[in-house]
Amino acid sequence: MSDALLGRTAIRAKQIGPGEAFASAVAAGQLVQIVDLGGKQVAEFVAFAGTDASEWLSTGQTRAANNSIVLQRAMTLWSNRQRAMFELVTDTVGRHDMLVSGCSAKPGKPGGTVAASGPCRDALTAALGDEGVGGEGLPDPINWFMNVALVQRGAFEVREPLSERNDQVVLRALTDTVVAVAACPTGKAAPATAKAKATPGAPASGNILVRVYR
Ligand SMILES: [Zn+2]
Numbered sequence: 001m002s003d004a005l006l007g008r009t010a011i012r013a014k015q016i017g018p019g020e021a022f023a024s025a026v027a028a029g030q031l032v033q034i035v036d037l038g039g040k041q042v043a044e045f046v047a048f049a050g051t052d053a054s055e056w057l058s059t060g061q062t063r064a065a066n067n068s069i070v071l072q073r074a075m076t077l078w079s080n081r082q083r084a085m086f087e088l089v090t091d092t093v094g095r096h097d098m099l100v101s102g103c104s105a106k107p108g109k110p111g112g113t114v115a116a117s118g119p120c121r122d123a124l125t126a127a128l129g130d131e132g133v134g135g136e137g138l139p140d141p142i143n144w145f146m147n148v149a150l151v152q153r154g155a156f157e158v159r160e161p162l163s164e165r166n167d168q169v170v171l172r173a174l175t176d177t178v179v180a181v182a183a184c185p186t187g188k189a190a191p192a193t194a195k196a197k198a199t200p201g202a203p204a205s206g207n208i209l210v211r212v213y214r
Contacts, residue, residue, distance in 0.1 A: 002090035008213035018185035021123035038205035042184040044141040059098040090170035097146035120182040183208040
């Protein structure tokens with residue numbers, strides 16, 4: 001258990017399987033815990049300032065404010081309006097991604113009108129709708145547990161996540177927010193999921209547990 005959670009009480013909890021998402025309002029001072037139950041599973045994460053769909057957790061602002069492309073414990077996560085939204089208070093893995101735009105990204109051709117869609121994007125949009133935040137302008141997610149390695153000349157490779165069973169991150173909300181988390185079902189984001197599923201007794205492979213604590 002994370003020290004940050006000592007003395008706290010879980011007020012919401014949801015286990016999501018691959019392709020599912022969960023959204024919740026989180027008040028300033030509350031904590032969001034995201035647990036990779038089986039290991040090697042990516043969780044896509046977006047957040048908005050309250051129910052204002054025009055202010056969101058920005059991977060670009062977070063990279064710039066921290067002078068880093070790698071999230072580390074104690075870092076602050078920022079909105080597109082440079083509001084401090086979260087502090088990363090617990091991180092048992094140390095490797096996450098904020099470069100890749102999620103499994104959902106299907107870039108259209110220049111000048112084209114192809115809308116981005118995909119399992120995580122659709123699931124996040126639906127979950128946010130339940131919380132009263134429109135998902136039309138869904139921002140690029142933070143990909144918890146996604147392992148992206150930089151190779152030469154700025155190219156990057158998506159590799160197997162380093163997360164093991166029950167690895168987790170905990171975020172402290174610094175402002176009132178609505179968060180949404182999706183368990184990523186596809187592609188290189190979770191190459192070990194199928195393998196893990198074949199292992200007898202492997203717990204909850206591919207599942208992500210989200211808890212909100214007050
Ligand atoms: Zn995904």
